[in-house]
Amino acid sequence: MLSRTADHLYWMARYTERAENTARMLDVALQTAMLPQSQFDAEQTWRAMLGISELQEAFDAKYDVLDGKNVLAFMLGDAANPSSIVSCLTAARENARAVRGVLTTEVWETQNATWLELRERAVHDGDPGEFFEWVKHRCHLSRGVTLGTMLADEAMVFIRLGTFLERADSTARILDVKYHGAQDRSSRDVLTQREFYYWAALLRSVAGFEIYRKVYRDSITPARVAELLMLRADMPRSLLACMEQVVDDLRAVRNGASFETERLAGKMRADLQFARIDDILETGLERTLSKFMENIYRLGNGISRDFLVPLAS
Secondary structure (H helix, E strand, O other), X not given: OOHHHHHHHHHHHHHHHHHHXXXXXXXXXXXXXXXXXXXXXXXXXXXXXXXXXXXXXXXXXXXXXXXXXXXXXXXXXXXXXXXXHHHHHHHHHHHHHHOOOOOOHHHHHHHHHHHHHHHHOOOOOOOHHHHHHHHHHHXXXXXXXXXXXXXXXXXXXXXXXXXXXXXXXXXXXXXXXXXXXXXXXXXXXXXXXXXXXXXXXXXXXXXXHHHHHHHHOOOOOXXXXXXXXXXOOOOOOOHHHHHHHHHXXXXXXXXXXXXXXXXXXXXXXXXXXOOOHHHXXXXXXXXXXXXXHHHHHHHHHHHHHHHOOOOOO
C-alpha cells in the first residue's frame, strides 16, 4: 500500500475517534457543571477539559474569560482549533475523500453524510447535549460500517491503528487530568456524595460506568477506576486493550524499518499486562501516565516514519 494512502486512512480514523472522545468529555463536563458548586470548582472543571487536550494556551490567546460558554464554543465549532469537533469531523471527511477508491461506498457515504449534516447543524445555538449524542452516534456508525463492509486487509489495519492509538492517548489524558483533579478536591474535604458523582462522570466519559458495576459490583474507588481504565484487557477503552490491538496491527504490516516501533509497542503492552494497580499507585500514577503518553507520542512518530507520510519536524 502506498504510504500516502495509508496516511489518509490512519488519520481519518484518528480524527473520527478524536471527535467522539471530545464529545464524550465535553458532555460529562457539561453535566458536572450543572451540579451545585463554587465558581472556583466550575472553572476548574472547564480548565481540566482544556488541559486534557493541551489547549489552555490556545484558548487563553482567544478568550479573556474561562467559562463553560467559551470553552464549548472553542471545543465544538472553532475552525481555528484543530481539535474542535467540527475540525476533527471535517478533517476525517477530507482524509476519506482523498482515498475514496480504497473505501467501500458505504464507508465514504457515511463520512460524507456526517460532514454534510454537520454543516446544517446550529452547533453553537442548539442543545449541546443533543449535539454530543449525534456526534457519538455518527462516530459509532462510521466504525460499524467500516468493520461491516471493508475487507480485512492492510487498509483496515491502518484504520485500526489510528483508532486505537488515538483512543489510548485519550484515555490516558482523561485519567491523568481527572484523577489528579479529584485528589485536589479530596484535599478540600469534599463530601463523599460529590466524589461519587465525580468518579461516575469520569467513567461515563469513557463509556465505563456500566462496565465498572458489572466487574466490581461495589462502590466506586479511584484505585479501581484506574485499574479498569489501564489494566483490564476486556475493557474496550483501557490502555491495555488498545495496546494489544496496536501490537497485533503493527505485526500485520511490519516491514524492514519497523522493528523499533514494534519493540516500543510490545514493551508498552507488557508493562501494562504484568502491572498491578497497587504497584502503580505506590510508584505514582502521574509518573506512569506521563511516561505512557510520552511513549504514545513516540509510537505515533514511529508509525508515521515507518509506514506513513512523516510528520513535519
